Amino acid sequence: MTTNNKIALVTGGSRGLGKNMALSLAKKGIDVVLTYHRNQPEAEKVVAEIQTLGQKAYAFQLDAGNITSLDGFFEKVTAHLQAQNGTSNFDFLINNAGTALYANFAETTEEQFDTALNIHYKGVFFLTQKALPFLNDGGRIINISSGLARFSNPGSSAYGSMKGAVEVLTRYLAKELGSRGIAANVVAPGAIATDFGGGRVRDNKDMNAHIASLTALGRVGLPDDIGGVVAFLCTEEARWINGQRIEVSGGVNL
Numbered sequence: 029m030t031t032n033n034k035i036a037l038v039t040g041g042s043r044g045l046g047k048n049m050a051l052s053l054a055k056k057g058i059d060v061v062l063t064y065h066r067n068q069p070e071a072e073k074v075v076a077e078i079q080t081l082g083q084k085a086y087a088f089q090l091d092a093g094n095i096t097s098l099d100g101f102f103e104k105v106t107a108h109l110q111a112q113n114g115t116s117n118f119d120f121l122i123n124n125a126g127t128a129l130y131a132n133f134a135e136t137t138e139e140q141f142d143t144a145l146n147i148h149y150k151g152v153f154f155l156t157q158k159a160l161p162f163l164n165d166g167g168r169i170i171n172i173s174s175g176l177a178r179f180s181n182p183g184s185s186a187y188g189s190m191k192g193a194v195e196v197l198t199r200y201l202a203k204e205l206g207s208r209g210i211a212a213n214v215v216a217p218g219a220i221a222t223d224f225g226g227g228r229v230r231d232n233k234d235m236n237a238h239i240a241s242l243t244a245l246g247r248v249g250l251p252d253d254i255g256g257v258v259a260f261l262c263t264e265e266a267r268w269i270n271g272q273r274i275e276v277s278g279g280v281n282l
Contacts, residue, residue, distance in 0.1 A: 218277025
């Protein structure tokens with residue numbers, strides 16, 4: 029059995045922004061492979077929702093910060109794609125998986141730093157590297173960064189600087205993979221009302237109001253503000269966008 033549909037791999041696709049990205053891609057007629065860390069039931073709900081949209085979807089467990097697990101992960105994913113679609117390849121890689129780290133610079137521990145580094149930078153670097161043999165020529169890589177790589181909020185020095193590293197890496201990917209027709213871009217959300225970081229942007233009314241006051245469009249972001257932008261970057265209309273950082277923040281801290 030073969031398919032003509034494009035296929036996207038979305039890390040951290042069981043909830044929040046990743047879930048919205050996965051659904052937005054499906055609405056563009058793209059099949060989705062999504063990963064989850066612990067919450068398989070939520071991941072399977074996203075798979076079912078994508079299937080109701082008429083697209084194929086599959087969920088696989090992945091600890092994005094465990095570099096030694098990546099080879100085994102790709103063995104499972106590519107074998108499944110080969111069996112289902114007649115090809116082990118896919119077209120779009122969205123590096124979205126992430127966790128929050130709120131700690132002032134002077135108080136950030138080495139353990140906190142290393143955990144965040146493995147997920148937000150080392151994991152992105154090597155997952156992308158190991159994906160390259162299976163990423164179709166003409167494909168796309170979209171790395172999720174943060175507004176915190178442009179502006180500075182106390183308590184996000186480790187997280188923000190790691191996202192900054194991902195942004196530099198993305199430009200190198202665009203340069204080095206251009207010969208294969210693969211475009212690489214960054215989507216950098218502002219503060220979004222999800223359960224990320226314990227849901228503090230969503231649930232802390234004072235914080236929510238403060239961020240809204242700093243934002244030109246007068247509110248915090250919602251998942252629906254982000255997923256469609258990622259999906260657009262996987263369309264033919266976005267073929268000439270490459271090596272770019274697209275901040276999707278409603279105009280915060282302008």
